[in-house]
Amino acid sequence: MFNVRGDGNWRHNIAGQPELFWPVGILFLIGIAVGLKKRALYDKVLFTWFGLALLPVAISNEGLPHALRAILMAPPVFGIAARGGIALWELLKERLADTHFSKENSWGFLRIGVIARATHLEVLAVLFFGLLFYEAYYSYFMTWGQDPNVQNAFAADYVEIGHEMRALPDTTPKNVIVEADGVLVRGIPMPAQTVMFLTDSFLPEEQKRKNIRYLTGPEAQTFAPNGPTMRGAFTFIIE
Numbered sequence: 001m002f003n004v005r006g007d008g009n010w011r012h013n014i015a016g017q018p019e020l021f022w023p024v025g026i027l028f029l030i031g032i033a034v035g036l037k038k039r040a041l042y043d044k045v046l047f048t049w050f051g052l053a054l055l056p057v058a059i060s061n062e063g064l065p066h067a068l069r070a071i072l073m074a075p076p077v078f079g080i081a082a083r084g085g086i087a088l089w090e091l092l093k094e095r096l097a098d099t100h101f102s103k104e105n106s107w108g109f110l111r112i113g114v115i116a117r118a119t120h121l122e123v124l125a126v127l128f129f130g131l132l133f134y135e136a137y138y139s140y141f142m143t144w145g146q147d148p149n150v151q152n153a154f155a156a157d158y159v160e161i162g163h164e165m166r167a168l169p170d171t172t173p174k175n176v177i178v179e180a181d182g183v184l185v186r187g188i189p190m191p192a193q194t195v196m197f198l199t200d201s202f203l204p205e206e207q208k209r210k211n212i213r214y215l216t217g218p219e220a221q222t223f224a225p226n227g228p229t230m231r232g233a234f235t236f237i238i239e
Helices: 022-038 041-058 071-096 108-144 148-153 156-167 190-199 204-209 217-221
Strands: 174-178 212-215 234-238
Touching: 022 041, 022 071, 022 108, 041 071, 071 108, 148 156, 156 174, 156 190, 156 234, 174 190, 190 212, 190 234, 204 212
Parallel strands: 174 212, 174 234
Antiparallel strands: none
16 A cells, blocks of 8 residues: 555545555665564554554455555554654665774764765755755656536536536536445435535425435336426436
């Protein structure tokens, strides 16, 4: 989920893309290794948090991997990745102060070399953080935000139907044929919930007051939109 293949739902993710940018994914794996080795209180808290947050994902069987159900895992995952980043930073700093640049080597140019290498490391760190910011911006606003699959995932066509219905007077008969599949909510497939929300027609009394009928199953199949009793009525299809 984090490093190989992520959520395939465009509402939650760039479909199939790992949840972590690959450099962060590597730091996440390093953080796990460091935490299992050192087992400090910090590590125990993060691993416990991670395990508890994993439960909503582990006990479900629909749409896996599911980023939305795993959202409670975000803080410990970021914390573990940060743990790996700190460990890598300390390792690189330690390598800069190895025996070639120890106290025995007191020549000035060697000391300058240490300072120069340390400065390079800090510059690389700044560039790395800049890369993280750029990747997040590009992925969210350019790749994901402009992909037409996102509109479909958020049922933009259902939103348009809801706006059209809401613009009509309450006295105008409105028939909604629900052909889309989904979990039944009070006998009506779940995709109709978008239209119900926008038209405030979830409750039967509101449907009656606003002249809205939701048709499913045999009733929808036998419905005749051009029948004599349907004059002046509008028919919408959720498919």
